Amino acid sequence: MNHVSGRDEVPAGNVALVTGASRGVGRGIALGLLAAGFEVYGTGRSIDQADLPREIRRLRCDHLKDEETAHVYEVLRSEQGRLDLLVNCAWGGYEKMVEGGAFTWPAPFWEQPMHRWTGMIDAGVRAAFVCSAHAARLMTPQNGGLIVNISFWAAQRHLGNTIYGIAKAATDKMTSDMAVELKPFDVPVISLYPGLVRTEAVLAAAESGAFDLSTSESPEFIGRVISALFHDPNLMARTGQVLVAAAVAKEFGVLDTDGSSPPALTLGDIRDGL
Template identity: 30%
Template sequence: MSRPVALVTGASRGIGRAAALALAARGFHVVATARTVGALEELDDAIRARTGDGATLLPLDLVKEAEQVDAIGPSLLERFGRLDALVHAAGLLPKLTPVAHIMPKDWADSLAVNVTACWRLIRSTDPLLRAAPAGRAVILTDARAGEPLAYWGLYGAAKAAQHHLAATWAQEVANTPLRVLLHDPGPTATYLRRVAMPGEDAATLRTAEAAGERIAELIGG
């Protein structure tokens, strides 16, 4: 494929969906992954309406099908022969609870989505991104990664681990054409934000569309 290819996780809604649309508008062929098939199909319809071309849809549960992430890189190589950009927007907001009350399943699920999936994506996509003329990886981070807050311990710990992992990867590829960017979009009007801050006025927040456009700007193209 002559067009640049971008892999976007968490592409069914929020910032991931907006980033997928913004990248498609800039000429990228988008490979979109998320759990919800219907929402991915709606994204495909939106991309077709905007660009005339569809996306490649990859329904995937990062908890239940974690090992399938390992196959993403080889599959992209076989189908497209390239990968130019990765946007890792998938995330899980676990129950907000005191650290002493964190349940084992919530702990395991949060680490699976917020840390392990990132590690598997790095392993799977690193060779293709390094081979790209100007590979870019944008990993969404959060202020909680460096600013502990009561009841946010599980989410903060997982995002801190993800942040550290991605920042280390960025250092390791510093002398290659690949650039790894940790990006905190800040308070954004998304479903996860509404769950965490139910009384907040969404009109005062950045829109997901604006956040997606910013990610596309970081990637370029």
């Protein structure tokens, strides 16, 4: 299977793994890929209780534990013998944003609780690295596949807190360097930036007026964009790049679940405190 040639002829049934698929963006990506014809495997600590259709293969996994991640790939090898798409979405950075009545998310780095480092760097960046290493062992022999790392504008300016910026900048650098090493095997690696996504947490915050949802994206929208990228016959030309999901959607004519075309945010549109 070659990643570039014949993409338009690839039938439905490509195997996708979405980490952090229990809720939020990860859940939406899993749903979007399922609707696009992928055989979807989803991981998460609470995946057994997630609101997902039975067609999605659930694999309970705490990606802080390497042995549990390894088991996920053992199942993939046993049941499929291949992996065509990995979406690294596992992330513990938004947990415990309020502690003891205090909103600690925007605190200066010297006042940040160290669990936030664990949630963003270990459960985020490190988990993506380990999952990508396992995926590469499946993708390089087949000379094809795609790895997508979900990232954000915090890689490029201060947003919220220092640890957040470190995590996203590390994700983008990881994407760039992995792309160099995987290029001879026709396996592209992409960093993908969502916009304001209507996750459970964002919808709850919007009720109090914290967010204007008029230009927001559904979680499934990101899955639709990833599917369009996967089927792009010229995707290798983008490997190592940072892409904005809504900009990719406009290029390929991808619409959101409500038929809308979300605007592609730029760095200037992003405000502090997110």
